[in-house]
Every structure is written in structure tokens, then in C-alpha cells.
Amino acid sequence: MCTSRCTSRCTSGAKGSRRWQKIPQRDDEDSPHAFTVSYVQRARRAAWRLRDVTFLCADAALCGRWVRTLTEQLSALAQRPRRLLVYINPLSGKRHGERIYRHKVAPLFSRANISTSVIVTQHANHARDHLRTEAELQNYDGVVCVGGDGMFSEVMHGLVLRTQRDQGRDHHHPDQDLAQTGLRIGIIPAGSTDCICFATVGANDPVTSSLHIIVGDCQPMDVCSVHHGDAFLRYSVSLLGYGFYGDVLSDSERRRWMGPARYDVSGVKKFLSHRYYEGTVSYLPASDVLGTPRDRAPCRTGCVVCQYNRPLEEEKEGKLKMEESHEGLAWRSVRGKFLAINAVSMSCACPRSPQGLSPAAHLADGTTDLILVRNSSRLAFLRHLLRHTSKDDQFDLGFVEVHRVRRFRFTPRFCQSDSELDLQELLQEKEQKEKEVAGSQARRILGQLCREHPACCRTPPCASCWNCDGEILPHADIQVRYTTLLLLFLPLLLLLAPLLLLLLAHST
Ligand SMILES: Nc1ncnc2c1ncn2[C@@H]1O[C@H](COP(=O)(O)OP(=O)(O)OP(=O)(O)O)[C@@H](O)[C@H]1O
Ligand SMILES: CCCCCCCCCCCCC/C=C/[C@@H](O)[C@H](CO)NC(C)=O
Ligand SMILES: [Ca+2]
Secondary structure, eight states, X not given: OOOOOTTEEEEEOGGGOEEEEEOOOOSSSSOOEEEEEEEEEEXXXXXXXXXXXXXXXXXXXXXXXXXXXXXXXXXXXXXXXXXXXXXXXXXXXXXXXXXXXXXXXXXXXXXXXXXXXXXXXXXXXXXXXXXXXXXXXXXXXXXXXXXXXXXXHHHHHHHHHHHHHHTTOOTTSTTOOOOOOSXXXXXXXXXXXXXXXXXXXXXXXXXXXXXXXXXTOOEEEEEEEEEETTEEEEEESSEEEEEHHHHHHHHHGGGGGGTTHHHHHHHHHHHHHOOOEEEEEEEEEOTTOSOOTTOSSOOOTTOHHHHHHSOOHHHHHHHHHHHHXXXXXXXXXXXXXXXXXXXXXXXXOBTTBTTOSSXXXXXXXXXXXXXXXXXXXXXXXXXXXXXXXXXXXXXXSTTEEEEEEEEEEEEETTOSSOHHHHHHHHHHHHHHHHHHXXXXXXXXXXXXXXXXXXXXXXXXOXXXXXXXXXXXXXXXXXXXXXXXXEEESXXXXXXXXXXXXXXXXXXX
């Protein structure tokens, strides 16, 4: 903080960094003293901007009293972070992560008197492993990741796994409830999809995200745990995608050098290949919850549906046990051929798909929207995909179904122990095909059926892979469970009116 007569205005951030600006000089001897207050104002489409307003005072004493009082009030806001651990992925998106942080984020943190420890990652999983083992978390009020969805996933895994270890929980046990993480995570978008940032903040803007972090908001968030038998695989907060999105991701990994465009190239390639995958999906519907995936009202942070549906900590055990106690009754199964199986714990809105894969999915309601896209024609599937880029209802198609669930399992066909059942069904299908279709077309279809069955084909049966928040899972046979809540630096309630959130006061 610094004061000066009115020939010029000085505002200083932390530790004396100074910014001088001229303000009109007054003629009279008793030039006013002035102080500047920086605040947050809502701009277009959920964007936040930093604004300044300068107050003039008759004398230095009054000016000083104002600045001291404002500073004391701001310092008393316990939810605002003062020390942050920042991880930057230099290879995210278009590789602008470091520049974005240095030019857009660091100056705002400095003006808000936030001290930072910055780590530019040197390899994949650097952030996850550092958080999980070395980071002295007691020295920080929060963790910030600069990158895309994969980078957020790294930081989330590091924090959640560290918390489980510190609290003696076994994350490999599929039914183990997880301990909540104490630290909040802030996301500075610098990736290719950035759907986690976009779906939570409503914008992919580093300044907006920085201001959310500075004012210290807090937003809980659903996390799904994914297991293969008794082995923990990964957590997911956005998309668990099998089939189309799994194939797109695995194909795009070979094109990382293309940056964000890699998804477009792989998306068209996989759309044209039009592969379907057989298997059985079993799911536990979320009973007695408010809202459905077909609602038109999107989830906004602080939404009442989330608060109603999310069991309180003390209720959770009982509520889930009640639903699972009717295991035989409540669980449902769907066996078939799928172009895509997508489980989304949030809307997954992103610049490519502004409404998201499931527009009415909730951020923190303890459920996941399970979207089953059965085999259909290319034209029908294209219609479904294109509806993700408009406001048309992507579920209003005969081959698409969506369920709000708390748990689900998937078993690819030919992975079941009893392949005889499959073989018998396959032979029946062959006979049916032979009756329905004559000539070369029958041979083509039979070739497809044979290529994929272990009894007929030399290569292992085809299966897709799971896209888990942008990472590939090593197994296709998985069990998924809503688990616990993560905390993000996000507003508890997005007020309709422009927000005037006081950020900091400078004497000038
Ligand atoms: N220094 C690094 N070198 C190589 N890979 C890294 C490094 N730091 C992080 N990674 C890995 O890079 C992968 C991609 O990062 P990130 O998700 O941030 O970018 P993106 O894939 O472009 O964005 P999105 O996931 O939103 O599409 C992540 O899986 C992460 O583990
Ligand atoms: C042939 C026309 C196709 C148009 C289809 C547009 C639909 C885009 C939907 C994007 C969904 C994004 C879901 C988010 C997934 C992320 O976890 C992951 C990593 O960031 N990104 C991707 C692309 O898998
Ligand atoms: Ca959810």
C-alpha cells in the first residue's frame, strides 16, 4: 500500500510492486487524497473482469482509515486463499500454459496478496506424484492446475489418493467411502477440451478462473471411482466414455503434436469407421432423486437439486445401503451392441459442445448420467452427435437412452466366462442372417460376426477402451461408483445481478 499526493496515483500489490498512473492534478492547495478499490464485475456469459474504482478523501488521515478498515475486512474473509501451490503443464493444449500463467494469472494473484509456489511439470504424472508424496500441504490453502482436463485429473488424483493414505482408507476396495479432501482445487484453463473448467465455471477464461480463486469460493463436486474387480483404476469427474469417445481418445493420443485439432481428426476418422461394441451394462438407478437427465434447466453451482439429492455425510451410508439392499430388485441390465456408452458426472459442456453430453447432469448430486447409444446407421449417429453442438435434444432418438444412476458395471461380450452362451447366440444370429440376407451381403456380415468371436477368429475379440476424463483405462470390464465430493474454487451461488465482489483496496 502506498499514499501519495494527488499528482499521481500509485497502487501497489503485495511486497511493494508498484503501478503508477496519472490522475488530473487539482489547482487548489488541498489536493484530495485517494484510494483505489479493485473489485470483480460479471461480464458476458459467466466471464468475470477486474475493475477499479478510486475514492477521493479530504485528508490523509481519513484516507488511511478507509484503507486500513477495508484491508482488515478483506483479511478477515477466511475463505480467501493466501498461499497456493500451482502446477503448470507446459504441454497442455497449444502449449501456452506458462505464458497464460505468467501474463494473466500471476499479476492478479500478486495484487490480491496471494503467495504462490509454482511447479512447471517435467513429465506426465509429475503433479500427481508430487502431491501424493512430497508436497507439504499444510503450507497451502489450495492447489491450482494450469492445463486441461488431464492435468486437473492428475491434481485430483494426487490430492484424493494422498488424503486416503493419510486417513488410512483403502481406495482399492470398491465399496470404500472416500475421505473428503480438505484443500480446494482451482483450474486455469490451458488445455484442448477444458470441459471440467467450462462445465463448472461456464467459461474457459484464465482471468475469470483466477478471480474465482482469489475471492475464495467453494463448490463441491461428484467423483466416481472406477474399479476392475478389486483393483482401483481411476477417479472420474467428467466423462467415462466407451466406444466412440474411447476410440477417439485412443486414436488422438498418437496425434498429440496436433494440439486440440487432434480430436477433430480422430473424431471424423472414428465416426467413419462406425464401430459398435457388444456387452452388458448393469446399473443401479438413483431412486427418489429430484430431476431427470431430460430436464432443460442446467445445473448451476449451489443448485437446490444437488443439495436435495446429495445424501448428507451421515445419511450417505444408509441411503446407498438402502438402494443397494434391494440389489436383485433395483439393479437393471442392458445387453446389446453399442456405438457409445457415456457416463457423465457433470454436463461435460465445452466449447465444442456448449450444452454438453448431458446438459442437465448435476455437479454435486451424487449421481451420474449413463447414456447408452445403441448401434444405428451412420446418418442417425451423426444426427445424435451434431445435436451436441446445438440446443436440440440429443436423447430424443430411438436408439439413445439415458439413466440417472449411482453405480454401474460394464462387461464386454466375449469377456464372460461362459462363452458357450455367446457361441450359441452367435450361431442363432448366423442362421437368422442366412435366412434374412442372401449372397455376398450375408458373407460380409458373417465375416464381421466371426472376426469378433474367439471361437472363430484368430485375433482377440474386439473391445473399445474407456476414456476416463481424457485418460485411457487399461481394462474394459469395470465397476463404477459415485464416491465422494471434491472441492473447487467456485462460487456457491451465481447471482443474477452483476457481482461486485470486493477484491482488494489500495491507497493511492
Ligand atoms: N511436463 C509434461 N510432459 C508431458 N506430459 C505431461 C506433462 N505434464 C502433464 N502431462 C500430461 O499431459 C496430458 C495432457 O494434459 P492436459 O489434459 O492438461 O492437456 P490436453 O490433453 O491438451 O487438454 P484436455 O485434456 O482438456 O483435452 C495429461 O495426461 C498429463 O498427465
Ligand atoms: C462428426 C461430427 C462430430 C461432432 C461431435 C461434437 C461433440 C463433441 C463432444 C465433446 C465431449 C467432450 C467430453 C469431454 C471429454 C474430456 O474428458 C476429454 C479430455 O479432455 N476430451 C475428449 C475429447 O475426450
Ligand atoms: Ca453428478
